[in-house]
Amino acid sequence: MKDKAPIKILLIDNHPLVLDGLKALLECYSHIEVVGTAGLARTGLDLALRTRPDVVLMDINMPQVNGIEAIDLFRAQLPDVRILMLSMHDSREYISTSVLRGARGYILKDVATEEIVQAIETVAAGGTFFSSGVSDALLERRPEDNAVPLTSREQDVLRLLAAGKSNRDIAAALGIAAATAETHRKNLKKKLGIGTTAGLTRYVIDRGLN
Numbered sequence: 001m002k003d004k005a006p007i008k009i010l011l012i013d014n015h016p017l018v019l020d021g022l023k024a025l026l027e028c029y030s031h032i033e034v035v036g037t038a039g040l041a042r043t044g045l046d047l048a049l050r051t052r053p054d055v056v057l058m059d060i061n062m063p064q065v066n067g068i069e070a071i072d073l074f075r076a077q078l079p080d081v082r083i084l085m086l087s088m089h090d091s092r093e094y095i096s097t098s099v100l101r102g103a104r105g106y107i108l109k110d111v112a113t114e115e116i117v118q119a120i121e122t123v124a125a126g127g128t129f130f131s132s133g134v135s136d137a138l139l140e141r142r143p144e145d146n147a148v149p150l151t152s153r154e155q156d157v158l159r160l161l162a163a164g165k166s167n168r169d170i171a172a173a174l175g176i177a178a179a180t181a182e183t184h185r186k187n188l189k190k191k192l193g194i195g196t197t198a199g200l201t202r203y204v205i206d207r208g209l210n
Helices: 016-026 041-051 067-077 092-101 113-124 132-138 152-162 167-174 178-192 197-207
Strands: 007-012 032-038 055-058 082-087 105-108
Touching (some): 007 113, 016 113, 032 041, 041 055, 067 082, 082 113, 152 167, 152 178, 167 178
């Protein structure tokens, strides 16, 4: 049986020590291939066009073009690449703007290496991933109320969806069947008039939960 191809990842950060450290850590994992590093967003985009990575792990605070602005550049030229933001900031504004621009995940720089690897794996597989501190920031209570009343169970499911959890993860966390978790997901989409899981995440970002 042929081995599965490694996840190709491009690292973009204007701090050489961060780049070198991340590259060294990720190269310890045989299923991850670091195809390049860059200190600027535009340099990273040029490199991405040549190397065609599966995932771009990118910092936000960079000179010339910051990471959030760069999301649009990548999505315009490489629509299939998955963007994972890596930042020291757990600002709700940064997080929500990144997601709305098209980032598939947002993790903080102080998380363990294993969590970075988990984020890369999740995003590469087509999912979304937010580190625990980011999930807390997403779910901070905002003054505006929810236009559509949700049951406590629906709110629990929505919180987990916003954290990038699968039906199986939600089922395990709430002690329900995976099929029940999928039913809740479908009901939430219908109830809120939102057709995608990404849309549900945006709903959480915009309104917050109890």
